[in-house]
Amino acid sequence: MPIMxxxxxxxxxDHVRGALTRWMIEPTPGLYVGTLSARVREELWSVVTASIxxxxxxxxxxAPTEQGFTLHTAGERRRPPVDFDGLxxxxxxxxxxPDEDPDDDGQENVGLY
Structure with a gap:
């Protein structure tokens, strides 16, 4: 059953973007939305992760989780997902x-405002 x-x-x-636009729409650059079957979603995700x-x-x-969805990531991210008791x-x-700051003298910078 296809799901959003x-x-x-x-x-x-660019070739990854082209592969994604065959199956999904791109309302803004880099954002793809579509109604896909699980098989197509998994195949597209494998293309993305292999070519990231x-x-x-x-x-x-x-997904049948407490949040109602699941999240997958690929590539280097500053905001990695973390599982916290199922959420x-x-x-x-x-x-x-911050330990590698050459200007850090070990004291907190507290100012009066």
């Missing part, structure tokens, strides 16, 4: 490690 699927991409090769390169992608589709939450990984 959302796929968001960032910096993926330096880009990133997120796939969302309905998918998004963690935030900063760009830089």
């Amino acid at each position: 699927t959302v796929l968001a991409t960032t910096a993926v090769p 390169g330096p880009g990133a992608a997120v796939l969302l589709h309905p 998918t939450l998004i963690a935030f990984r900063p760009d830089e490690d």
Whole structure:
């Protein structure tokens, strides 16, 4: 049974975008929406993950979970999904490690405002 699927991409090769637009519409650059069967969704996702390169992608589709959907990611992301007692939450990984700051003298910067 076909179900609504959302796929968001960032910096993926043009041939991946072309493959996605054969099955889904692209309302804004990098965002694909379509009604796909599970088999087509899995095949498209395997194409995306195999060709992701330096880009990133997120796939969302309905599932029998507490949230009502499931989330898959591919590529390097600053916000990786984390399972927390059956709920998918998004963690935030900063760009830089604060311990490696050359200007850091080990003291908190507290100012009076």
